[in-house]
Amino acid sequence: MWRKHISPYKIMIAEFMLQRTKAEQVEPVYKKFLLHYPDIATLSKARIKSIEKYTSSLGLHKRAPNFINAAKYIVKNFKGKYPKTRKELSTIPGVGDYVAGAIMAVCFNNADYVIDSNIARFINRYSGLNLTGEIRRKKVIVEKAVELFQVENQRNFLFALLDFTALICKPINPTCLVCPLQEKCKYYKT
Numbered sequence: 227m228w229r230k231h232i233s234p235y236k237i238m239i240a241e242f243m244l245q246r247t248k249a250e251q252v253e254p255v256y257k258k259f260l261l262h263y264p265d266i267a268t269l270s271k272a273r274i275k276s277i278e279k280y281t282s283s284l285g286l287h288k289r290a291p292n293f294i295n296a297a298k299y300i301v302k303n304f305k306g307k308y309p310k311t312r313k314e315l316s317t318i319p320g321v322g323d324y325v326a327g328a329i330m331a332v333c334f335n336n337a338d339y340v341i342d343s344n345i346a347r348f349i350n351r352y353s354g355l356n357l358t359g360e361i362r363r364k365k366v367i368v369e370k371a372v373e374l375f376q377v378e379n380q381r382n383f384l385f386a387l388l389d390f391t392a393l394i395c396k397p398i399n400p401t402c403l404v405c406p407l408q409e410k411c412k413y414y415k416t
Contacts, residue, residue, distance in 0.1 A: 229385055234308035234333045235266050241325045242292060247284050255280050266306050270297035292320030310334050331380035339371035340384055344391035349374065351395060354412025
């Protein structure tokens with residue numbers, strides 16, 4: 227659903243809702259949310275209780291302020307327009323490195339990299355790094371992600387990579403035997 231949109235606003239809302247929540251749970255809430263809050267200006271005027279109706283249904287009740295704070299910040303600091311740099315996007319409350327990268331890739335085709343835990347896992351396995359723990363911000367993962375995102379259509383590449391990590395390079399029981407990358411994957415070889 228959100229993949230059809232290249233609006234930074236709609237991508238930001240989707241990513242806020244998708245944090246630690248399954249896409250099938252998010253989709254109906256996302257649709258209703260956008261009907262009520264179709265743009266950044268409308269959201270910037272919302273009341274916290276009205277946002278909590280949506281976020282609490284996803285188990286994200288503590289994140290409701292992120293929606294309003296982000297909208298107000300964008301209206302105040304960027305005149306309602308999304309900035310086109312990772313650095314500026316990262317100043318928006320609730321927008322971390324991943325959301326900034328996703329907006330850059332999907333909306334502007336200008337991300338130097340995008341890393342979430344799934345992409346980090348893929349890089350770790352494929353490259354045979356054998357890293358453990360929280361690896362998303364490790365220098366070698368970021369460097370490899372920068373290389374990985376040197377593609378013509380970052381939007382499609384990001385969505386393909388996310389699908390690949392959900393269906394093939396899963397966190398538990400990856401399906402390596404059907405993986406089209408197995409010949410070059412160091413994880414598979416071990």
